[in-house]
Amino acid sequence: MTIQWFPGHMAKAKRQVTEKLKLIDVVIELLDARLPYSSQNPMMDELVKDKPRLVLLNKEDLADQSITKEWLRFFEQKEFKALAVDAQSGKGISAIPPACQELASHIIRKMKDKGMKPRPIRALIVGIPNVGKSSLINRLAKRHVAKTGDRPGVTKAQQWIKTGGGLELLDTPGILWPKFDDQLVGFKLAASGAIRDEILPKDEVALFAVDFLRRAYPQRLEERYALTELGDGETVQLMEEIGRKRGCLKGGGSVDFERTSDLILNDLRSGKFGPVSFETPQDFETE
Numbered sequence: 411m412t413i414q415w416f417p418g419h420m421a422k423a424k425r426q427v428t429e430k431l432k433l434i435d436v437v438i439e440l441l442d443a444r445l446p447y448s449s450q451n452p453m454m455d456e457l458v459k460d461k462p463r464l465v466l467l468n469k470e471d472l473a474d475q476s477i478t479k480e481w482l483r484f485f486e487q488k489e490f491k492a493l494a495v496d497a498q499s500g501k502g503i504s505a506i507p508p509a510c511q512e513l514a515s516h517i518i519r520k521m522k523d524k525g526m527k528p529r530p531i532r533a534l535i536v537g538i539p540n541v542g543k544s545s546l547i548n549r550l551a552k553r554h555v556a557k558t559g560d561r562p563g564v565t566k567a568q569q570w571i572k573t574g575g576g577l578e579l580l581d582t583p584g585i586l587w588p589k590f591d592d593q594l595v596g597f598k599l600a601a602s603g604a605i606r607d608e609i610l611p612k613d614e615v616a617l618f619a620v621d622f623l624r625r626a627y628p629q630r631l632e633e634r635y636a637l638t639e640l641g642d643g644e645t646v647q648l649m650e651e652i653g654r655k656r657g658c659l660k661g662g663g664s665v666d667f668e669r670t671s672d673l674i675l676n677d678l679r680s681g682k683f684g685p686v687s688f689e690t691p692q693d694f695e696t697e
């Protein structure tokens with residue numbers, strides 16, 4: 411889904427999430443395990459306020475496992491309950507209902523104290539576009555739930571989806587905007603595929619990607635493109651070498667940077683370099 415966020419869209423998204431928050435007990439904040447800081451909405455704390463929050467690091471299959479563990483520790487130190495999940499395969503999903511129950515234990519206790527039979531805990535899934543909100547709803551619902559916007563012009567009443575395990579979900583997630591004020595965050599979002607190619611120049615995103623791989627995963631970069639040595643030259647020269655090796659050439663024999671960029675970004679986004687993480691908690695130690 412491509413969304414160009416303008417101030418009006420942000421205000422509307424904020425209003426919609428605020429309205430939905432009134433209906434629920436627990437917020438499920440979905441982040442991309444490869445970039446948990448960069449895939450967070452900049453206003454999340456302000457929006458969620460004191461509601462119990464479950465942080466989910468989704469797409470854990472694409473992220474570096476050891477770094478995901480560091481991120482889980484980081485969130486736990488900040489006293490957030492956090493889990494790593496893969497909404498595509500379903501890995502880790504069964505831990506979500508008990509985690510929500512635990513986070514809302516005070517509400518359950520209150521109902522019991524009043525002699526009521528506890529109702530299921532109600533949750534809202536919130537996150538930036540493409541982070542996996544629909545995939546997660548479908549997984550928890552164990553069926554396909556139509557995305558909002560699937561049927562233009564049709565507005566339907568909000569419904570609760572039963573997931574079992576004492577958890578109900580609002581059928582439409584809270585869609586929030588990503589951080590855009592920091593160029594590095596923008597490049598990470600684009601390189602991972604979290605934001606679409608139209609937003610930043612593709613060749614610049616590919617250059618960023620090669621630069622990142624060269625620093626963080628040099629061996630995998632060498633192996634993927636059979637590069638003998640990465641050297642310490644300009645990244646653009648490395649991209650040129652990759653283009654030549656892979657036959658991304660123009661009529662006159664010069665390297666076609668557009669095709670080379672597509673190749674590198676597709677490889678990165680589809681996990682051809684193995685699981686990668688774009689950031690670690692240490693990158694933000696001073697914040």
Ligand code: G4P
Pocket residue numbers: 411468469470471472495496497498499537538539540541542543544545546
């Ligand atoms: P959204 O509602 O937050 O916008 O995200 P959505 O569920 O549509 O997921 C965005 C893309 O991310 C989808 O791929 C989806 O399959 C993929 N995805 C979601 N969760 C995971 C995960 O845990 N691991 C991996 N590897 N991928 C995940 P797509 O290519 O846009 O669509 P499709 O392949 O599902 O057709």
